[in-house]
Amino acid sequence: MESDPFVWSCDSGLGTGAIALITIVATPSTLDRVCTALSNRPSPRIGSIAHRSFLDIDDGLFMRASSNMMLMAPHGGIAVRHKFVAALTALGGTQSEMAASEVELRSRWPEANEMVEACMLETLSHCQGRIAVEQLLKQPALWRSAKASDGLDHHDQSLRWLVSMPTVVITGPANAGKSTLINALAGRAVSLVSNIPGTTRDHVGTIVDLAGIHAAVVDLPGERGDADAIETQASRIAEEVIERAALIVAVHAPGQQPCRHRACAQSTAQTLSVQLQADRPSVDSKEFASDYCISALTGAGMIDFVTAVKDALVPPAALHATTPWRFHPLLKSWRDRQSPTIE
Ligand SMILES: Nc1nc2c(ncn2[C@@H]2O[C@H](COP(=O)(O)OP(=O)(O)OP(=O)(O)O)[C@@H](O)[C@H]2O)c(=O)[nH]1
Numbered sequence: 001m002e003s004d005p006f007v008w009s010c011d012s013g014l015g016t017g018a019i020a021l022i023t024i025v026a027t028p029s030t031l032d033r034v035c036t037a038l039s040n041r042p043s044p045r046i047g048s049i050a051h052r053s054f055l056d057i058d059d060g061l062f063m064r065a066s067s068n069m070m071l072m073a074p075h076g077g078i079a080v081r082h083k084f085v086a087a088l089t090a091l092g093g094t095q096s097e098m099a100a101s102e103v104e105l106r107s108r109w110p111e112a113n114e115m116v117e118a119c120m121l122e123t124l125s126h127c128q129g130r131i132a133v134e135q136l137l138k139q140p141a142l143w144r145s146a147k148a149s150d151g152l153d154h155h156d157q158s159l160r161w162l163v164s165m166p167t168v169v170i171t172g173p174a175n176a177g178k179s180t181l182i183n184a185l186a187g188r189a190v191s192l193v194s195n196i197p198g199t200t201r202d203h204v205g206t207i208v209d210l211a212g213i214h215a216a217v218v219d220l221p222g223e224r225g226d227a228d229a230i231e232t233q234a235s236r237i238a239e240e241v242i243e244r245a246a247l248i249v250a251v252h253a254p255g256q257q258p259c260r261h262r263a264c265a266q267s268t269a270q271t272l273s274v275q276l277q278a279d280r281p282s283v284d285s286k287e288f289a290s291d292y293c294i295s296a297l298t299g300a301g302m303i304d305f306v307t308a309v310k311d312a313l314v315p316p317a318a319l320h321a322t323t324p325w326r327f328h329p330l331l332k333s334w335r336d337r338q339s340p341t342i343e
């Protein structure tokens with residue numbers, strides 16, 4: 001009957017307290033086996049909580065957090081805890097030094113040799129983009145060779161858009177060429193293009209690979225003085241999108257006055273100003289200063305512009321760092337235990 005070993009941890013610590021919080025991480029069948037041995041009934045359904053009597057000594061809550069994790073809250077007194085720990089040990093359980101969240105992560109990635117590898121595999125499973133993958137693959141070696149004096153927070157902010165997709169908004173006056181630009185970036189027709197001002201009446205977004213970094217690029221409706229009720233409503237939604245933006249691309253066409261949503265002025269996001277339609281001859285083209293002058297129609301200047309967007313989202317210096325990057329929230333507590341003197 002002693003099969004399929006499992007790990008458990010006491011997240012409330014092993015001192016006495018009103019309630020002990022014990023977490024078991026195991027396969028679903030082992031969770032059922034352990035639960036039945038303790039309380040004569042299998043584990044509660046995923047996401048549910050059951051009040052159980054157990055070991056003929058106490059009663060308390062059994063909570064099924066996920067397919068392979070169950071939390072139990074028996075009385076925290078010495079006698080109950082001792083009986084509980086003895087029962088778990090007899091059933092094949094090993095107490096883990098790690099926090100329950102770490103145990104669960106390791107159980108999801110059994111092929112990982114260490115915490116940082118499990119964090120890397122977990123993050124790789126949901127991040128996108130060539131640069132994110134390259135940076136993550138470098139991390140186990142960087143963490144292994146890191147000295148305790150190496151700062152941990154240094155690159156967290158700079159590299160955050162590699163693991164959490166940034167929003168890049170394109171904003172500017174009607175007819176500037178915003179929809180033409182998003183279509184060129186996406187390499188397909190995402191947004192309607194026409195020479196009628198006000199063609200884009202609501203925001204349109206798509207995920208774009210910007211020189212190796214994936215971003216949600218959003219084409220906002222153009223700003224016009226004579227907006228109708230629907231456009232005014234769309235403009236309010238656009239302001240909310242701007243508030244969430246990691247980067248604002250403020251565009252205008254030759255001869256147009258650059259204008260921005262009110263939210264742009266309040267935003268702390270970095271802004272790139274861009275003159276579009278650079279292929280069109282215009283006496284006014286130098287009138288308003290811009291960081292970039294490009295043509296989405298001919299492709300002129302597009303490579304430099306896309307590189308600038310990528311660099312604004314993730315500074316190149318951070319990509320060449322030789323100190324570790326805390327790309328997963330569990331790495332902080334894990335590292336603290338490895339090197340108690342750090343920070
Ligand atoms: N020559 C030239 N024309 C362009 C370029 N980009 C856009 N246009 C033209 O400019 C007009 C407006 O383009 P859109 O992309 O619809 O402009 P928009 O900023 O999205 O306009 P709204 O949706 O009304 O705010 C269309 O006739 C496009 O063909 C460009 O790079 N060069």
Ligand SMILES: [Mg+2]
Nearest residue numbers: 178179199200
């Ligand atoms: Mg448009």
